[in-house]
Amino acid sequence: MNKDISDYVLCWVEDNLCTGATISELAKSVGYSRRTLETGFRRDYGLSLGNYLFRRRMARAAVILRLARLTITELAMLLNYCSAANFTRAFHRYYGQTPDAYRRAQLWDTRLLQLPLHFKSPEYNSERVHLKSPVFIAGESFRYQAKYTNTHDDSFVENFRKHMKRWQPSHQADIWTVTSMHVPESIAVNRKGLVDVDVVVGTQIQHERNSVAVMPSGNYVRFSFSGNWEKYIIFSKLAYARCLEGNRWHWSGVSCFMKITCWDVVAEHLSCQLYISVE
Template sequence: MNQQNIISDLIKWIEKSLEQPLSIDNVAKKSGYSKWHLQRMFKEVTGQILGTYIRHRRLTHAALALHLTSKPILDIAMQYRFDSQQTFTRSFKKQFKLTPASYRRAEFWDPSGLTPPIDLNKTPLMLPEPQFVTLPDKTFWGVAYKNTCSLNDLLREKLLLRREFFKNYLDKYEKVNFELPAKLYAFSCPQQNKDSLDEQEIIYTIALDEKKDLENITEYHHSEGLYVCFRFNGRPEDFSNFISQIYLAALPALRIKRRNGSDIEVHYNRYQYQIKDLQKEPPKVIECDYYIPVITQHELEELQPKKS
C-alpha cells in the first residue's frame, strides 16, 4: 500500500473518531507506524501537520455545533476532547478570533476559520467564480417539509431528505397535470431543535414563483437582500460535497459573513426531464444556482455605531 492510500485511510478513521482520544500516540498505534514516521508521512502527503489538522477539524465541528445547536459550551468542549472549557476557549479563540460564547451570540455567522476535511481520493471540486446578486422581494408558493438530524449527519441527511422531498413534491405536482416547470425553487434553513440540544431541525420548502393548486400549498415570502451565488452543474451525488465546499472553503476564503435567512436553490430543467422519469430515479445531472444570504464588510461598517 502506498503512502497516499495509508494516509487516506487514516484520515477517514480520524473523521469518524474526532470525539474519541486522538493523541499522536493513539493515531500512530492505529496506523502501525512510529509517531515520528507517521507525522513525517502525513506532512509529505497532505502538506499539513497531523496534530494541527486534528485540532482544526475538532474546532470546526465545535464551531458548527455552537452555531447549529443549543448544546452547552462545556458539553461541546468535552465532546471534542478538550480537557477544560478554558482550554477549549483558548484554542477556539485562536482559530476563530472570538470566544465560543461570542461566536454563538453573533448576529452574523463568520465561517472564517472553518477547516474542510482532506479527501485524497477525490479530485478537488473546483467551485465556479461566485456572483454577488441582490435578489428582490418576491412571493412564492410552496410545500414545506420538516425533519431533524444530528450535526454529524447534517449533509448526508440533507441529500437523502432532498431526494425524498422532491419525489413527494413531484407526486403532488403530477396530480394536477402540470408540465414540469422550467425553474423549481427550494429554500432551506437548518435551525436549532428546541426539543433536542444536539440536533437541528431542517425545514425545506419546494416552491414555484406562480401559484398552483397543489395539496398543502402555502405562500412563502422572500425579502430583498444580498446573496452570493455559485452555479452547480453535475451529478446529484456530488451536490452535498458542493455545498460543503462552499461553506468550509469558499465562504472562509471570501471573508464574508452569512446573515439570517434561507439558502435558495434554483433548479433548471434545461435537460427536459419528465415527471414520470424523476419519480423513478434522481436526474443524472443537476443544474442549479445556489444562493447564500450574506452581508458585506461595508454593510457591517454601516451598522456599527458612529464614533462621536
C-alpha cells in the same frame, strides 16, 4: 503515504474528533512510526497532522456552538477537554474570541472552519450577485432532522427527492428550494447532534400573496453546479465555507435558496444555482 493509508488517516480524524485519541495511537494502528506518518501527511496536505486534528476539532466546536444549546462545559466534555477553561483557551487561541462570544455573534463567520480534507471538491462556478427584487416561491413545506456532526449526512437529498419527484411531473418551470436550519429546543435532541431543517419545494410566482417563502433582495454568492447527487452532497457542504474563503463576507441569512434548472430522474443528474446571502 499511499492512497489507502491517506484515506484511513483522514477517516480516523473524523471518527476521533471527540474521543481524545492521539496521533501516537493512530501511528500504531497503521503500523508506521509517528514521524513517518506526520512527514507523509505534511508532504501530501501542506500542514501537520496534529494541526489538522486540532483545526477539525475547533471546526466541530464552532458548528456545535451555533447549532446546539449545549453549555460550554458540556461542549468541552464532548470534545474530551479536561475542563471548560482549557477548552475556552484553545478556542480563543484559534478564533480570537471566546466560545460564548462566537455563539452570540449576529453573523456567523465561517472563514476559519477547517473543512474535511477527504472531501474532493467537484467543479462549480461562483460569483457575487445583487438581487434587485425579491423572489416569491409557492409550493409545499416539510421538516426533518439532520445530524450535522456526521460529515456524510445526506438526509437533505433523501427527503428532498421524495417531495421533488411528486412536484416535478406537473411543473415545467424551474424548481426552487428554500432551506432553513433551526436549533432544537430539546436539550436531548441537541446532545444527539441533530438540527431541525425546514424546507420549501416549489416554483417561482409573480406575487407575494400566494407564496410560502420569499427570497429577499440583497447581496448573494451564487454557485452554479452540474453533476450527480453524490457530488451535489459534497458541493453543498463545501459551498457555505468556500464562499467566504479569502473574502470579507459573512453568511448573513438563516435560509439558503436553490434553483434547479434541470433534473434527469433516470441519470440522477441535476443542474442548479445555490444562493447564499452575504454581507
